[in-house]
Amino acid sequence: MKKYLFMALLGGSLFTQQAHAQWVVSDPMNFAGNIANTVKEIATAGKTVKNTLAGFKEIEKLYNDTKKYYEALKKVNNLIGDAYKVKECVLMVGDISEIYVKSYKRMLQDKNFRPSELAAIASGYTKLLEQSGESLKELKSVAGSNVFSMNDSERMQMIDRIYTTLREYRSLVSYYTQKNISVSYVRARAKGDLSTVRSLYGSDVSRYW
Secondary structure, eight states: OHHHHHHHHHOOOOOOEOOGGOOOOOOGGHHHHHHHHHHHHHHHHHHHHSSSSHHHHHHHHHHHHHHHEEEEHHTOOOOHHHHHHHHHHHHHHHHHHHHHHHHHHHHTTOOSSOOHHHHHHHHHHHHHHHHHHHHHHHHHHHHHGGGGGGHHHHHHHHHHHHHHHHHHHHHHHHHHHHHHHHHHHHHHHHTOOHHHHHHHHGGGHHHHO
């Protein structure tokens, strides 16, 4: 599945759990809603801004505005079971956004990529962001009480499915980043200029290779 999605790209919260597994959606649920909206904005901006460092500042600002939500969520340590999975789902969307923003910003400074290639890479990231955002919206809906008249067991099964889907998306974003960086690495090696690529991507290279 990963290979298929990758080729397609190239071609183209919080909850508290009560007794008896009852879910209560409180104000912190706005984390998921706010993040889902921002992910959509980032994806939309990715389609419209020019693929330059100056144009990318808008996307970077949108991501930085949501970092406070991720940081607050990371501090919550007393969640268990499916409540923990909900938290992890939101954080995985944060990981996906972070990989895109940090990696693509560096790619924009990488002279081994042509403008047309940068546009194609941005398109791939945008598709993955959109899919991740839709999963987060579904999570927000599913986790609400009495949605679609589901019982707790059905709701938790759907949360499990969304959790698994987002894990696949996060893995795919890392894989996609790894493959794009490897193109630059090969080109730099052919020119005898590996030091420039290593300097650009820094220690984060080992995270994706």
